[in-house]
Amino acid sequence: MDLYGKKSKSVPQKLIIHLLEILLLWLSYRILFQEGGAWVENFLHIDNAGVQKGRRMIIFIFNIVVFLRLGFMMIVLLQRRIPWEESFSVPLAFAVYYVGFSILVLPTQKAVDGLDIFAIVLFIFGSVLNTGGELLRHRWKRLPENKGKLYTGGFFKYSRHINYFGDLLWVTAYAVITRNWYAGIIPVLLFCLFAFYNAPKLDHYLKVKYGAQYDSYAENARMLIPFLY
Template sequence: MYGAVDKSLPQRIAILACECIFLLFVYWFLFLEGNQVFHLSDGDFGRKVMLFIFCLIIFVRMSFMVVYLLKRGITWGETWGVVFAFMIYYIGFSLLGGIIDKPLDWIDGIAIFIFLAGSVINTLSEVLRNQWKKDSQNKGRLYTGGLFKYAIHINYFGDVVWVIGFALLTRNLWSALVPAFLVIMFVYFNIPEHDRYLRERYGNSFVEYEKKTKKLIPFVY
């Protein structure tokens, strides 16, 4: 997964195409005949609008990541893993939240703040790293600046935060399983695999970096 250098154009197209399909399904379910077809209760219209806005923000961020920020290659295994995850975010959260008839309130305001904060953390960390890597003097060097000085995988932390915000917006207890599963995947799969790659590529630079930097949650873990 890590270290591949090919363009992976088919994989990138597949990710974006699937996201477009998910968006169309979400729009159909939330605003057309989805609830009636599945014999589900109609949810609050304001909540549906906010759920769809969240999906649009994710789509814009993910497109920016796939087209511009992500320079390394993408395997087909990773591609379908990403597609499955974002199917859960788009469709799963929309289904769970789209049947809740509770009007938006202050708790949803907190959910919006958490979602936006996580989105900023994730995207800003990647943008700053991308700008640093553009400097030819930094070629082959380990990036430890920007938001990455607070956690080795601060971009993953941003993912966890915005997913929590999205889950909270649904006001459905089943949604809590999604961020919980995401944390488990990061801690027991993505982070160990990524750390092995960084350790092999950067050697002592990464060893020293991980000695003084938290893995995922700034100041905590």
């Protein structure tokens, strides 16, 4: 967690991340709308229904929004140093969303319905919690009078890691759009990663850095899911 105390623009690393993300978007488009779907069917033996384009379009729009959000957060909000290994591990993780969900939606023939509208709302809400929460914190930390203080306002007053919770929501929305039971494994694994690794590790860092400030905050805010966990 020493990365959180090291500031750097990390321009080369961010450039690689974005180039790889663009490559993944192109691959996603090929799978959803071009001959990539036929390749998946022939070599991975996953049905390519090719009938219902609506939900495929939703998946691709989700991909574009996630790409733009990630770009904004890395260029504008992210202040810490990015190690070289992270410039490859981040795109690898997002390949699960861009490519994984694109593959999982291929067999689905069901037309878009009310449940999909709910998933779109869930995606928007999760995106706002994640990016909006980070933006509010970024603005707060830029004020000189807040130097050395722990941010506990905005969405973070409902959860110590509300940004992670937002991630869980928009990833779950992806899974719902696919209407593929296997897709549900992805948000479940993400929850386990956040609940048992990322969040506890970051909690330890914050406790060491902020001491009593963090102890008081932890007593009044859940770790991950507001009001529950």
